[in-house]
Structures are given as structure tokens and as C-alpha cells.
Amino acid sequence: MLTIILNEWKILVRNRAIVYITILFILSLVSVVWMGVVQNINQKEIQQSAQKHIRSQWDNLKPMNPHRAAHYGSYAFKPISILNSLDDGISAITGNVLKLEGHVQNEIVYSEASQAISLSKFGKLKSSLLLQYMIPLFLIFLAYSSISSEKESGRLKLLVFQGVSFFKLIFSKSISIWFYGLFLLTITISAQTFLGVVNQEVLYRIALIFLSYACYYYVIACLTTYFSAYLKDNTSALSSILATWIIWTIFLPRIWGNSVEKFYPLPSRQDFKATMKEDRSKGIDGHNPTDERREKLKNRYLKEYNVDSLKQLPINFDGIVMQEDEEYGNLVWDKHFGSNYAIYKSQKKLYQLSGILNPFASLQSLSMGLCGNDMVHHLDFLEKAEKYRRYLIKELNDKHAFGGSKTGNWKWTVDETFFKSVEGFNYRSPSIYEKIVHYIRDIFFLMTWMFVTTLLLRFNINKNNLL
Amino acid sequence: MNRYLKIVLIEFSHFSRSPFKITSLIFYVLAVIYGCQNGYALIKKHNDEIISIKSGYKSHIDKMLVQYEEIEKGSIKKPRRDPSVPYWAIWNTPSYAFKYPSPMMVFSLGQSEQYGYYKKVSNWSTTFDNDLAQEIANPERLSIGTLDFNFVLIYLTPILLIIMLFNIGGLERDMNFNKLIYLSNVTKKNWLMARFLFYFILLIILLLSLLSFYGLLSGVFQNEIISFFNLLLLVFIYVLVWVTIFYIINFSGSGSPDQALKMISTWLILCIIIPGAFHQFSSLKHPTNYMTDYLDVSRDQKYAIFELSTDVHQSKLVESFPNLKNTKYAADTTVDRSIVSKCISALVNELNKKVASQIEKSSEDKNQFIKRYFLFNPVIYFQNKVNAFSKTDYYAYRDYRQHIQSIIDKKINFILEDTWNKVIIKKEKYIQYVEIFE
Numbered sequence: 001m002l003t004i005i006l007n008e009w010k011i012l013v014r015n016r017a018i019v020y021i022t023i024l025f026i027l028s029l030v031s032v033v034w035m036g037v038v039q040n041i042n043q044k045e046i047q048q049s050a051q052k053h054i055r056s057q058w059d060n061l062k063p064m065n066p067h068r069a070a071h072y073g074s075y076a077f078k079p080i081s082i083l084n085s086l087d088d089g090i091s092a093i094t095g096n097v098l099k100l101e102g103h104v105q106n107e108i109v110y111s112e113a114s115q116a117i118s119l120s121k122f123g124k125l126k127s128s129l130l131l132q133y134m135i136p137l138f139l140i141f142l143a144y145s146s147i148s149s150e151k152e153s154g155r156l157k158l159l160v161f162q163g164v165s166f167f168k169l170i171f172s173k174s175i176s177i178w179f180y181g182l183f184l185l186t187i188t189i190s191a192q193t194f195l196g197v198v199n200q201e202v203l204y205r206i207a208l209i210f211l212s213y214a215c216y217y218y219v220i221a222c223l224t225t226y227f228s229a230y231l232k233d234n235t236s237a238l239s240s241i242l243a244t245w246i247i248w249t250i251f252l253p254r255i256w257g258n259s260v261e262k263f264y265p266l267p268s269r270q271d272f273k274a275t276m277k278e279d280r281s282k283g284i285d286g287h288n289p290t291d292e293r294r295e296k297l298k299n300r301y302l303k304e305y306n307v308d309s310l311k312q313l314p315i316n317f318d319g320i321v322m323q324e325d326e327e328y329g330n331l332v333w334d335k336h337f338g339s340n341y342a343i344y345k346s347q348k349k350l351y352q353l354s355g356i357l358n359p360f361a362s363l364q365s366l367s368m369g370l371c372g373n374d375m376v377h378h379l380d381f382l383e384k385a386e387k388y389r390r391y392l393i394k395e396l397n398d399k400h401a402f403g404g405s406k407t408g409n410w411k412w413t414v415d416e417t418f419f420k421s422v423e424g425f426n427y428r429s430p431s432i433y434e435k436i437v438h439y440i441r442d443i444f445f446l447m448t449w450m451f452v453t454t455l456l457l458r459f460n461i462n463k464n465n466l467l
Numbered sequence: 468m469n470r471y472l473k474i475v476l477i478e479f480s481h482f483s484r485s486p487f488k489i490t491s492l493i494f495y496v497l498a499v500i501y502g503c504q505n506g507y508a509l510i511k512k513h514n515d516e517i518i519s520i521k522s523g524y525k526s527h528i529d530k531m532l533v534q535y536e537e538i539e540k541g542s543i544k545k546p547r548r549d550p551s552v553p554y555w556a557i558w559n560t561p562s563y564a565f566k567y568p569s570p571m572m573v574f575s576l577g578q579s580e581q582y583g584y585y586k587k588v589s590n591w592s593t594t595f596d597n598d599l600a601q602e603i604a605n606p607e608r609l610s611i612g613t614l615d616f617n618f619v620l621i622y623l624t625p626i627l628l629i630i631m632l633f634n635i636g637g638l639e640r641d642m643n644f645n646k647l648i649y650l651s652n653v654t655k656k657n658w659l660m661a662r663f664l665f666y667f668i669l670l671i672i673l674l675l676s677l678l679s680f681y682g683l684l685s686g687v688f689q690n691e692i693i694s695f696f697n698l699l700l701l702v703f704i705y706v707l708v709w710v711t712i713f714y715i716i717n718f719s720g721s722g723s724p725d726q727a728l729k730m731i732s733t734w735l736i737l738c739i740i741i742p743g744a745f746h747q748f749s750s751l752k753h754p755t756n757y758m759t760d761y762l763d764v765s766r767d768q769k770y771a772i773f774e775l776s777t778d779v780h781q782s783k784l785v786e787s788f789p790n791l792k793n794t795k796y797a798a799d800t801t802v803d804r805s806i807v808s809k810c811i812s813a814l815v816n817e818l819n820k821k822v823a824s825q826i827e828k829s830s831e832d833k834n835q836f837i838k839r840y841f842l843f844n845p846v847i848y849f850q851n852k853v854n855a856f857s858k859t860d861y862y863a864y865r866d867y868r869q870h871i872q873s874i875i876d877k878k879i880n881f882i883l884e885d886t887w888n889k890v891i892i893k894k895e896k897y898i899q900y901v902e903i904f905e
Contacts, residue, residue, distance in 0.1 A: 032747075039751050050757040057767060062774075072766055077757055090610040093581075096755055097762070099597065109600045112755040114581040116833040117851050117861040120742035121612050121622065124750060129743045137735060141728055235634060235641060235723045239487060242731060246626055251498070254614040257607070258505065266603045269583070270516055274523075340603060347605050368607075375607045 001172045004164070008176035012142075021138070026187050029130055033191040036085025036126050040196070043080045047096075050077045055424050063413035066400040067322055070393050073101030076385040076425050078108065081372030082202055086192055086209065087128035089373025098382070100389035100425070102326065102396070105333040108382065127188050128367050131213055132360070133249065136220045139181050140245060143224035144238040146173045152233065170457050174218075174225040181217035185210060205370045205432050212366040215446040219359050222453035229461050248360040256354040256361065260347045266340060279332045294321055310407040318408065319401025326393050333386070341379055348375055348438075355445030362442040362449075369439050372429055376438045380430050388425045395422050470653060474661035475668075482631075482665070491630040496673065498623055502616040503681040506573035506857075510685060513568040513584055520585055524561035528901055531559050535894040553885035554590075554809040556892035557878055562588045562904035564874050566867040569858035570685040571694050574678070575617035577859025580609055586871055590812040590878045593819045594868040595761050595826065616681075617853045620702060621846060622738050624670070625709045629730045631666045632713050635659065637723030659717055667710050674702055694856040701856070705849050737846050745837065745844045753833035756826065764822045769815050777804045784810055784883070787817055794887035809886050813879045820872065827865060834861065874904070 012018050054075045061069065076098045084091060095108035123129055147170060150156040159169060189210050196202070223244070227237040267275070298310065301317060310317045348365075355362035368374040405412035482488055534550060537543040548555045566584040583599040586592070601609075612618060636659050639645035649655060678699065682688060687695045713730055720726035775783070781802060785791050796806055841848040854860035881900065890896070 035747060035751065039747065039754075042751065043754050046754050046757060050759045053759055054762070057763075072770065075762060090606040092750075093609045094606045095600065097757055106597050107600050109597055110595075110756065110758050111581060111601075112750070113578070114601070114864075115756055115830050116749065116753070117837060118578055118854055119746040119749065119837065119847060120739070121618065121850070122739045122743060123610075124747040125740065125743035126747070129739065133735060133739055137731065145724065233641075235638070235727075238724050238727055239630070239633070242727065243487075243491075243630070250622065250626065251494075253611050254618070255501070257611040258613055261605060261608055266605070268512075268516055269600075269603050270520060270585070272603060344605050348607065351607065365607075368610075375605065378606060 001168050001175075004169060004172035005176045005179070008146075008173060009179070012176075012180065018142075022184075025130075025135070025138070025184055029127060029184065029188045030191045032125055032127050032130060033085060033188060034195055037192075037195045040080055040082075040085045043084075047077050047079055050075075051425075058422075058424075059416060059420050061416055061419045063415045064419075065410055065413055066319070066396040066403065066418075067102070067410075069414075069419065070102030070322070070396045073099055074392060074425065075099055076381075076388065076427070078378075078381055079427055079429070081377065081429060082197055083192070083205060083209075083371035084373060085196055086126060086188075087367045087371040087373060088124055088126055089368030089371060090375060090378060091373050092124070094378050098385050100385065100392060102322070102393050103329060105329075105337060105386055105389065127192070128371070131185065131188060132364065132367065135181055135184055136217065137245065139177055139217060139220050140224050140238075140241050142180065143174070143177045143221055144228055144241055145234045146177065146225055147229040148231065148234045148237050151229075166461070167458050170225055170229050170461065171222075171454075174222045174457065177225070178214075178218050178221040181221065182214055185213050185217070201431055205372070208432065209367065209370045212363055212370065212443075212446060215450055216359055216363040219446070219449045219453050222450075222457055226453065226456045226461070229457075248358045252354060252358045253361055253364065256351060256358075260350045263350055264343050264346045266343050272336060272340070276332060276336045279335065280329060282328075297321060297324055313407055316401050316403070316405040316407050316409065316412070318410070319397050319399070319403075319405075322400060323394060323397035326390070326397060330390060337386075341383075344375055344379065349441070352441040352445075355442055355449075359446055359449040362445040366439055366442045366446070369435070369442075370432065376435055377429065380435070381427060384427055385425065392422060471657055471661040474653070474658060475665045478662045478665035482669075488631055491627060492673075495619070495623060495627045496677070498614065498619045499616060499674070499677050502614050502619045503573050503677065505613055505615050506576055507681065507685055509576055509579065510568040510570065510572050513572075517565050517567065517585060520563055520565075524563065527559075527561050531897060532894060535897055539893065550897070551892050552809070553890055553892055554882055556897050557882055557885075557900060558589065560897070560900040560904050562874055562878065564588050564867070564871040566864070566870075569691060569694075569863075570682075570687045570689075571691045571698070571857040572859055573616070573681050573685040573687075573857075574698060575853045575857035575859055576613050576615045577617065577854035577857055578861060578864065579859040580604060580613065582864045582867075584867075588871055588874045588878065590875065590882055591815070592871065592875050593761075593765065593816075594823050594871050595758065599868075599871075616678075617850060617857070620674075620705065620853065621850050624706060625734045625738065627670070628666065628706075628709050628713055629727065629734065631670075632663065632710075632717065633727040633730055634723040635662050636717045637720055637726045640720070640722045656718070659714060663710055663714050663717075667706065670706055671703060674706070675699065678702070694858075698853065698856045701849065701852055708845070741844050742847050745840055745847065749833060749837055752836055753829070756829060758826065760825060761819075761822050764815075764818045768818050772811060772814050772818075777802050777807045780807045780811060780814065783814055788813065788883055791883060791887050794884065795889050796887040806886055806889075810883055813883055816875060816879050823868075823872070827868075830861070830865075877903070 054077075058074055061072070064072070078091075078094070078096045078098070080091070092112040095111045097110045098108045099106045122133070147156070150159070156169075160166060189206055192206065193203075224237070224241045227241045228234075231237045231240060297320065298317065301313065301315075301320060302308065302310070305313055305315075307313055351361065352365055355365075365374065369376060399414055399418060403412075403414060403418075531550065534543070534546075538545055538551065545551065548558065550556050550559055564586045566582075568579075568584070572579065581601050583601060586596070586599055634641075636645070636655075639648060648658060678695075682695050712733060716729045716733065717726050720729065772780075784807065785797070791797055796803065837844075837847070851860055855862065881903075885892070892900075
């Protein structure tokens with residue numbers, strides 16, 4: 001088997017066109033990784049400077065009532081993932097700026113895609129674009145005639161008569177082409193490791209990315225060789241595998257992607273806001289002094305502090321009301337945003353199921369997930385930003401309530417020492433260990449495809465037909 | 468001439484005997500229908516949503532009218548937000564800015580999924596408010612994209628052509644009887660052209676029929692006939708460009724696999740690699756804008772205005788809106804805080820307008836950068852042209868933002884004029900407001 005693989009590689013190396021294309025591929029992959037890294041660094045600097053700018057405004061706030069500061073709020077800027085230079089996934093589509101303020105959980109806004117006319121429908125020229133579209137296609141072109149041309153020239157008969165096992169011959173040819181894919185993949189991964197930032201987490205992710213693409217290339221190499229062996233001539237083999245490639249990469253992702261939204265529909269923004277507003281109105285209205293629920297809360301606090309009026313309270317009841325309002329609001333946000341997030345997750349699971357028919361879908365999902373640019377990581381950012389918002393507003397409301405002011409004293413202010421003491425938003429991207437559970441289906445389907453294509457090569461080729 | 472006509476007709480029998488090509492064509496037709504259906508469904512969804520919003524604000528207007536009647540009769544006390552004050556009356560005048568879907572949207576969803584298409588406008592609104600965010604949608608689905616007619620035309624049409632054309636001239640070479648053909652008094656150039664012509668005509672007829680059907684269904688012939696014919700012309704040119712490229716490939720090709728390889732590589736380079744490269748370059752040159760200038764206005768600079776004294780507010784208002792000098796309040800010698808404070812949004816709006824124009828300029832710079840290289844990135848040129856005809860491109864939404872700004876300005880002008888003229892709002896005046904902002 002090793003002899004056949006080495007022999008195939010010798011043939012590859014002897015072919016000048018393939019050598020030139022390989023050099024071109026290597027240069028493209030390295031320069032694309034380098035460009036991605038440069039873009040990452042630039043974007044990261046801009047993001048960090050925006051975050052610092054907002055923080056310095058917060059740190060230097062003029063003396064202000066805490067509730068006013070809650071309305072003033074803060075902003076969270078979505079950071080760039082370290083492996084954005086490999087695959088930027090959904091990052092151009094999602095917003096980048098999230099306002100964190102009192103009374104409301106906002107949505108993330110200002111996506112890159114909304115800031116200019118439409119560009120590529122397949123994303124930026126990142127390594128993933130080459131690894132997902134170019135290299136598999138090139139592997140197809142290398143493999144489609146691997147058996148059929150041997151068949152047409154009669155060399156196949158010679159090889160079989162020399163005692164070479166039929167399966168070994170076909171499988172070795174697949175493996176030799178797969179190794180070529182792995183070679184280009186190794187170049188990309190090495191370039192990323194040398195040019196980009198590397199830590200343990202990045203290494204884990206890169207290793208998994210390598211394995212995912214390796215699985216996909218294996219499927220492509222085996223399936224193309226299978227078509228080459230199974231079908232009568234080069235043209236049939238090439239047209240069949242190209243049709244499969246087109247269905248996998250162009251048709252199915254879009255059709256299945258659109259269909260999952262029909263299976264698990266999301267509410268319209270209007271309905272979402274209306275139902276949230278309705279639920280929200282059932283709680284305390286922090287800004288309405290005649291609200292009934294506010295009265296109940298007031299009586300509870302008067303009783304607790306054993307006083308007759310709000311003026312006698314040693315604390316500022318307004319802060320208590322605001323926090324009570326927040327707590328109720330949080331339940332409402334959790335219900336409605338939570339429901340949307342659950343729908344997103346169901347949609348993703350259903351989309352991942354398309355991996356049964358389409359290993360490309362599993363690869364794409366894994367690639368953006370492992371690079372930290374898929375919906376799972378996006379939701380993680382949103383959830384952590386919301387957690388921070390709750391912390392920030394609670395700090396402000398507690399200061400309002402227990403900081404030394406009295407009820408009704410809206411002119412009472414706190415100075416920058418307090419604002420500086422409130423922690424800033426520091427987002428830590430989740431480790432792959434925490435999130436790997438979301439990609440089990442993708443891994444499973446890719447491995448199943450590997451298994452199935454190997455079985456196809458082993459059992460579904462009629463020797464008599466071939467010879 | 469008749470000989471070439473005969474070749475075109477013979478190509479029909481070749482085509483009809485190829486189940487692979489017929490199946491591909493059927494899939495393509497289904498994709499066009501599916502794409503147009505997606506566009507049609509989105510038009511319907513947008514229209515339904517707009518109708519539902521409009522019906523919602525009609526009930527609000529009815530409530531307000533009852534409130535005015537009761538206040539005028541004296542049966543209820545004036546609420547905290549007194550509707551007889553121009554500020555609160557205008558606050559309670561529902562005004563939405565809608566981006567009505569063009570019937571041409573049936574052919575391209577374009578960037579419509581990146582932006583909001585309705586917005587409740589108040590005197591405090593801006594053109595970059597949070598509520599102008601895109602409809603709630605799965606970001607991964609958005610990233611993969613929707614299969615609309617534009618996608619089918621731009622990306623799948625060349626693929627269909629590859630399937631139809633890859634073995635034309637190649638099959639004869641594969642089987643080594645290509646030279647026989649040229650013996651029958653036809654030139655290679657004309658023979659290939661005649662065969663290509665069949666597929667070109669077939670595809671054009673098919674596309675024109677499907678486009679006309681969906682055009683009729685969505686109502687483009689009533690409102691968007693010029694855009695529709697522009698689209699037809701664009702489709703014609705686009706298909707012709709690809710047919711020409713493939714003709715050149717086949718003319719110099721050395722067999723079906725070689726032609727298929729060259730064709731699919733050309734498609735990959737023109738449709739994926741070059742657009743992807745320009746996408747990446749534009750991001751390097753014009754990185755994502757985190758809108759900090761806008762955020763500064765919406766917080767710090769707004770708060771700085773709030774901090775100013777009433778005197779300063781008044782003088783700034785008069786400076787920015789000189790027509791206020793001719794109002795009743797301008798003749799007063801004392802400063803009325805309740806009047807001036809209700810007009811602060813006008814000062815904030817001026818700041819918002821200034822920063823919005825900077826943001827639009829930076830986006831326009833990026834657009835110009837992309838457009839400058841359209842010659843090298845032709846596929847994206849065609850894609851954006853279809854979006855423009857369908858009014859789903861960046862510029863359609865920029866116009867929508869300008870429309871929102873004009874409503875904000877109008878609201879502010881009414882607040883300024885009527886507050887400074889000390890107008891007391893009654894039911895009739897409120898109805899006038901409603902009619903103006905409807």
C-alpha cells in the first residue's frame with residue numbers, strides 16, 4: 001500500500017502543472033493567513049480602543065445620581081476571536097455594539113455588513129474559504145481520473161494481474177490524494193501557528209480544526225475515487241462528483257438553512273417587543289409613583305424598618321424600587337430573549353442534522369465554531385454582556401438605595417471614585433472544552449461519512465465491471 | 468445559415484437525450500421559483516407587519532381623541548404628560564417611518580435582512596437607533612445567505628451553464644471524431660457558436676418567462692416597469708458574459724474534463740475568490756466602525772447639553788433656529804424653563820445629524836473603494852445592480868434613514884414653533900398632527 005502511495009506521489013511531483021499549482025496554493029494560503037492576522041490585529045486594536053474610550057468616559061463621569069448613571073449606561077464591543085483570521089464565520093453579520101443600560105436588555109447592533117454595499121456571498125478571503133472551496137475542488141480534479149484513466153488505458157488490469165489487492169489499490173490512491181490535502185492543510189495551520197497568537201486553548205482549537213478538515217478531505221478523496229472506479233469513464237466520474245460538490249456546497253446549505261427557520265420560526269421584532277412590553281408592564285414601573293405594586297413594596301419596607309413614611313427610612317426607597325423593577329425586568333428578558341436563544345439553538349441542531357446528507361455542512365459548522373465565530377460563541381458573548389449589565393445596574397441601584405441618600409432626593413450624586421470602583425466588562429471567550437458539546441453532531445456526521453465512504457470503496461465496487 | 472440553424476435544432480435533440488442536463492435544468496427552474504417565492508414571501512411579510520403596526524397606532528389615536536374630549540369636557544384631570552402641551556401632543560402622535568418593500572424585492576432580498584424596515588419616530592430618535600436593527604433572525608442562517616433569485620442568477624446560472632456546456636466540443640475530442648465534424652463544411656467557431664446559441668436562447672427564454680410571471684404576481688408592471696426592464700437587460704448581459712467566457716474555454720479546450728476543470732475554476736475565481744479577496748481588502752482598508760462618534764453624541768455630548776443652563780439653551784436654540792425670533796415666547800423678557808426645556812431635543816438632533824453625516828460619509832468611502840474595483844470584481848457589480856433594481860441595497864436603506872431624519876426634523880420643527888408660540892393643543896390640532904405624520 002505504501003508503495004502505491006509513494007508511487008502516486010512521485011507521479012504528482014513529476015507533473016509540473018501540479019507543482020506550480022501547489023506552489024501557488026502554498027503562497028496563497030500563507031498570504032491569506034497573514035492578511036487575516038493583520039486584519040485581526042487592526043480590528044482588535046480598534047475594538048480595544050473603543051472599549052477603553054467608553055471605560056475612560058465612565059471613570060471620569062462628573063458627579064451624578066446613580067440612576068442617571070444607569071441611563072447613561074455603558075457599551076460592550078464584541079471582541080474579535082483569536083482564530084478570526086482562519087474563519088470569520090458569522091462575525092460580519094452580527095452586530096458589534098451592545099448598549100448596557102438600566103430598564104432594558106438591548107440588542108447588539110451595527111454589523112459590518114450593514115456598513116457598505118453587498119460584497120461576497122461566501123465570506124471574506126480567509127483560509128477557510130480556500131480550505132472549504134478551493135482545496136476540495138482541487139482534490140476532486142486530482143482524484144476523478146485516478147481509477148478511470150487507469151481503466152481506460154488498461155493499466156488497471158496489469159496492476160491486478162500483478163497481484164495487487166483491488167481494495168488496496170483504490171484505497172491507496174484515495175489516501176495519496178488525501179495526503180496532498182493534508183499537506184496543504186498543514187501549511188495553513190503552521191502559518192496560523194507561526195503568525196498568529198498561540199496559547200494552549202488556541203492549540204486545542206487548531207488541532208480540532210485540522211482533524212475536521214482532514215476528515216472532510218478524506219471523504220472527498222474517497223468519494224471521488226469511488227466515482228472514478230464505479231463509473232464507466234472520466235467524464236461521468238467528473239460530472240457526478242462535481243454535481244455532488246455543487247449540491248453540498250451551494251444548494252443544500254441555503255435550502256436547509258432556510259428550511260430550519262420554517263420548522264422553528266422566530267417571532268417578528270414587532271411581536272417580540274409587544275409581548276415583552278406586555279409582560280414588562282405587569283411588574284413595577286420604577287418611574288411611576290402611583291403604581292400599585294410600588295405601594296405594596298413601600299409598605300413592606302416601612303414595616304421592615306418600623307417607620308411611618310418614606311422620609312423616615314434610613315435608605316433611599318427609590319433605589320429599592322429601581323432594583324425591584326430590574327429584577328422583574330430580568331425575568332421578562334430571560335423569558336423572551338431566552339426563548340429566542342432556545343429557538344436559535346433548535347435551529348442550529350436541525351441544521352447540523354443536514355450533516356447526514358452533507359458533510360460540508362458539518363465541516364462549515366465545526367470550522368466557524370472552532371474558530372469561535374459561530375452562533376454558540378455569539379450567544380455566549382450576549383449572555384455574558386447581559387450578566388455584566390445586571391451587575392452594573394445592581395451596583396448603581398444599591399448605591400442609590402444604601403449609599404446614604406434619602407428617598408426622593410434625586411439630586412444626590414456620587415463621584416468618580418464610586419464609578420471607578422465598578423468593574424469594567426471583560427469578556428473571556430469560552431474554552432472549547434466548555435462548548436464542544438454543541439459540535440458532537442458535526443463530529444459524528446463527519447466520522448460517519450468517513451466510515452461510509454471507506455465502506456463504499458471496500459464493498460461497492462464491482463471488480464468485473466472495472467476490469 | 469440553414470446549416471447552423473440545423474445545428475441549433477440538433478442540439479435540442481442532444482439536450483433532450485441527456486437526463487443529467489434535463490435534471491439540472493429542472494433543479495435550476497425549481498431554484499428560480501424557490502428564490503422568487505422567498506422574495507415574494509418577504510414582501511408579504513413586510514407588508515403584513517406594516518399593516519399590523521398601522522392598525523396598532525390607529526387604536527392609540529382613538530384613545531388620545533377620547534382623552535382630548537374628556538379633558539375639554541372637564542370629566543378628567545390633565546395627566547402628568549399633558550396632551551394640551553405641544554411637546555406631549557406630538558409625543559403622542561404616532562409616527563412610523565416605513566420602508567415599503569418594492570415589488571422588485573421578489574427578485575432580490577439583497578441587504579434587506581441587514582436592516583430594519585419600520586421605526587417609531589420621536590423627536591429624540593436618531594437614524595442609528597437600536598430599534599433600527601435587522602429583523603430577528605438566526606445569524607448563521609444570515610451568514611449562509613438566502614436562496615433568492617439574485618443568488619440563483621449570479622451564482623447558479625454559471626453552474627447550470629457549466630453543466631450544459633462542459634462537454635460541447637469536448638465530447639467529440641474525447642471520442643476523437645472532432646475532425647470529422649469540420650469536414651462537413653462547418654467552421655469550429657461557428658459550429659460551437661451555434662450549439663452555444665441553443666443553450667443561451669433556452670436559458671434566456673426560461674428566465675424571461677419566470678421573471679415575467681413573478682413580476683406579474685408581485686405587481687412590478689404597475690410600479691416598477693423600468694427597473695424590471697433594466698433587470699431583464701442585466702440578466703441578458705450577465706448570461707451573455709458567462710456564455711462568452713465558456714465559449715472561449717471550449718474553443719481552446721482539449722476535452723470534456725479539461726473544459727469542466729477550466730470552467731469550474733473560472734467560476735470559483737470570479738464568484739468566490741475575487742469577491743472574497745475584495746471583501747477582505749475592504750475590511751483591511753475600512754475596518755468595522757464601532758460607531759464611537761455616534762455613541763459619544765448619544766451619551767456625553769447629549770448629557771453635556773442637558774447640563775447647560777436654560778439661558779444657554781435658549782440662546783443656542785435661537786442661534787440654530789433663527790425663525791424662533793418671530794415667535795410669541797421670543798418677545799417675552801423672562802426665561803420660561805418649561806418652554807425651553809421641551810425644546811432641548813432640537814439641539815441634540817443637530818448633533819445627531821452632524822455625526823450621522825460623518826458615519827454615512829465613512830460608509831460611502833468604503834462603497835467607493837469597492838466600486839472602484841468593479842472592473843476586476845464584475846460578479847459583485849452585477850449582484851449589487853440587481854439589489855439596486857430591487858431597492859434592497861445599501862443606498863435604498865440610506866434613503867430610508869434620510870426619510871426617518873426628515874420625520875424627526877418635522878417633529879422638532881412643530882415642537883419648536885408651537886411651543887414657542889404657546890399653542891394650546893386641542894382635539895382638532897391633534898388631528899392635524901396625526902394627518903401630517905400619517
